[in-house]
Amino acid sequence: MNIDTARARLRPVSAMDIDDLVHLDSDPEVMRFVSGGTPTPRAVIEDWVVPRAESERRMYGTGTWVLCDPATDAFLGWASLRTPRHSRRPELELSYRIRRTVWGRGLATEAAFALMAFAFDHLDTERVFAGTVAGNMPSRRVMEKLGMTLSGIHVGEETVGAGMPTHPLHLGPDRYEVEYQILKTEWQRRSLRWSSASDLTA
Template sequence: MKMEDVYSKLPILETDRLSLRKISLDDLYDMHTYCSNEEVARYCTWTKHESLEDTEEFIRLILNKYELDQYALWGIEEKETGTLIGTIDFVSWQPKQQIAEIGYAISQVYWGRGIVTEASTAVIAYGFEEMDLVRIQAKCLIENVGSARVMEKVGMSYEGLIRKGLLVKDTHRDLKMYSILREEFEQII
């Protein structure tokens, strides 16, 4: 699949409990609920949203990137309630190398329920099956135990520590690196 096709035709991905879909302005209040939570922002590169205007600005940035075919970001919607509870995306993608990196954020209320594992499995399957990827990787701050656990549960292997690998909120932070290869994923699905 061509890069522009992935961005312009970003499909809705369905799982048992979730619908992964594009973000819209209708998601403003749901997104603000988790983006304004200090604990959620603690593990992300962005700072917590102080106002609805911060969240609206973020959504408009996402919508603009959709329009320019530059973004493969799904909103994580809980089917039962229709509530947007997080986001998941390919934070980087190297089509010629057939490598992408997955990233996610989810409302603290949903931590520990297997939601991100379920969403990640769907996105990883899409990456291998539709984007012709051979490797999908993910990184997390070393203290983000929950995120590391998600990576392990989807079959990723720990590759090592990236010392001061990311500048986050004015501080260089150490990261854990995980990855899964297409042939490994095919064995577990």
């Protein structure tokens, strides 16, 4: 299923996107908060990333959507909804990754908003959550603009509630992860509206 936004088209990822995915993950700035700048091996994308996304789509109607320029079909990045493997809750994990050449245009927010609307309006989803390392402020701003709120802090194998300090004194901001969430009831109550493209920042 394709999903159109104001400035982009989201279509399900396929093997034809492997070259673009490899190129995206070869940018150390894009991968800074994902792997410390290390690129994702092509074999991982070919043998795990794309097949897993296609399996998600077949089983749950979720997966990964490639973000494209509607006029040129140029690859701009991707956004995904993933079903947690070890959760019994009706929830989905949101993630996104955008080419550095189009950072700051609000495309991550626009794509993520479209997938959240799809999750709550068309899938049996009660909660959408997303996570990143604490120092990744651009990604955290996207989550906040989507109406998500801080729901947990992950330090190693431990998870503490949102009532804990957002910056533990004994760790740097790249040493722990934060999780944001929005519930279906909150989504419906907020009825998020974009008044103009200038409201969106990645």
